[in-house]
Amino acid sequence: MADKSLPQLLASYRERKHLLALLKEIQEVYGYLPGEFIPEIARSLGLPVAEVYGVGTFYSFLSARLQGRNVIRVCKSAPCWLKNCELIVETLKRELGIGPGETTRDGRFSLQLTNCIGACDQAPAMMINDTTYVDLTPEKIPEILGGYK
């Protein structure tokens, strides 16, 4: 899949209301919101740079820092906590050699802790990109990670 260039992206999101959708797609394509894009987005939508920056730093699925190709979000809210999500986090830390908020050196994974992802009936749970993994055990982790390049 050829990555879309910024001008292509800007051309498909022309209105003020598209700002969030545009930022989400840039995040998806580039793995973060490159700072040099922000003024161009602002110009294209006729918005102040600070406002675009304000939106870009508000949502947890957007990031100003380069994320790994695959973003792991482990749920830490009460229902997952009761089902030992800490063990899952420990396993991930060991497997990946990074802590929450960090990215592996090869850029393959970023590890994040997140609040409730709505899979409490199958806790503990985590998301990798758009996919939710449930009923996790430490044993399942290596195989799940193996599915991501």
Add this chain to the structure above:
Amino acid sequence: MITVQLNGSEVQGRPGMTILELAQENGIDIPTLCYRSELNPIGACRICSVEVEGARTLVASCHTPIAPGMAIHTHSPKVLQARKSIVELLLASHPDACLVCDKANLCELRKLAADLGVGLPRFRIRKRYYPLEDVSPYIVRDLTKCILCQRCVRACREIKKQDVFAIAYRGFDSKVVVDQDQPLDKEVCRDCDVCISFCPVGALTKREEALVPKKGIPLIMKG
């Protein structure tokens, strides 16, 4: 005209008027921080909260319109306790630098604390320390003192029709930023001190007045 009960007296107001405006017309002083009559209200600081009988919560008087039959209490014990508690939070997260602050006793936060009788906060919370922004030839920004009332943001936008500031980040980390969180250094700020005049605390100062001996109004004992 709309008839309401204001602190036990029957008063009349015009449709569309806020509780705050009605109180002001009737000589009742409700404290405010994020509110300024020249700006659109945002209801952020909650200091102007008042009690309306029958309401589940207090309501912010700066943006709540009066309604027929409302029974409003602007200084009930419940209201005063809540205001004190809000000021305590603001003080707890504010740097303890009043003695050397240029805003001195012109500071609205200090005045509020004095009026409500709030002294040293009973608890500690994180303070948000930011480097002093003194690169602009016109304005010095010290965001460590910012209380996020957004008056500068709105004054710049609504009065000067400029958009120098916006709010970025979220929750406790929220911050009034310029561009992509760069130190303020804009040429549009030449000959303009609107945001400075709207800052209730010492977060914004004129360049030529910053870091010179402070000049509050003399403290005169009442009585």
Add this chain to the structure above:
Amino acid sequence: MPEKRIVLKNCGVIDPRDINTYLGQDGFKALAKARTELTPEQVIAEIKGSGLRGRGGAGFPAGLKWELARNAPGTEKYVICNADEGEVGTFKDRYILGRDPFSLIEAMAIAGYAIGSQTGYIYLRAEYYYLLNLLQNAIAQAQEGGFLKGLVIEICEGAGFYVCGEETALMDSIEGRRGEVRFRPPFPPTQGLWGKPTIINNVETLINIPQIILNGAEWFNHIGTERSKGTKVFSISGDVERPGVYELVMGSPLRELVEELALARDVKLVQVGGAAGRVLPYQEIDTPLAFETVLGAGAVIVFNESRDVIDIVFRTMEFFAEECCGKCTPCRLGTEAMIEILAKFVQGSGSKEDLTVLEDTARMMQLTSLCGLGQTAPNAVVDTLQYFPDLYQARISKSEVP
């Protein structure tokens, strides 16, 4: 009271990818009835008469909301489905959306007809991206079937923020802004999305609509309690043997859900309504679940005897601090202060004064916060101070002079 399926009627019965299976279960008959036999005012009268109240937590009467939007001046109006369930322990909307997307679309079409709207939005939380395709497919099939004439339904994805489930923050997010809360009034039915009249209903609220139109207000009004009509879908999780989604008649006792259906043992406390909800100790297990008592969005988290109450409260507060938008002082700084103080109790170094500060700050947040998030954030603190005061006392530093 037994389980009763109104909202979950089609879940597991129809194929969520095939509209024909939905049509086989009286699908889109309510919409046809509304459009051919009822005026928009009559539709609203039915919803009002049914006593249906919002299922997202606030419990506002749905029919009244619709009526306000219908009567608001202007021709441009919006119908929004709030599918941003972010409350801790809530997953009922995920369950419903994945199994019966058609009922939601039919309900939105009925809502559009009733208030006079040509545009609908489904605001889907980013964490439920995997449901996007299913929903788009359902919308496309409904369109092809000619059921959506006059209404365009768009799906708007969130980007990860609990506060965007709050209706005014949600609208700002759809507008492409920071999802910060707006003050009210004006309320969305008169001034909502882009300042136009807007109704925002939770997924579960909407799913009730076709059933009410088909069976009549009277039928619905006879189910439940005096001020809570119909059923409620609960998401139950935590220390239970059978976590999951259960639909119960309003007013059913908490015990039925927790012990009989989810098979919980040795219950210490139950959080009803998620992080923002109320904490009930085991002795309150017979509390009926209804708007009159406790309900929220129907998230029920069970904690057994082995759990530490202060730890639970601390984590709850951490959640709110992380998910606070930052606009108003009480919530932005109040959550922060509570975390600092609760941390001391977690470590056993609290003080008597800390308890007073907790109470003062909690009260102030409940009374003055700009939105429901800040107003409900201290609930767990307030309730545990009431039900488990000894546990706090036990964490007061031994060194403190009595």
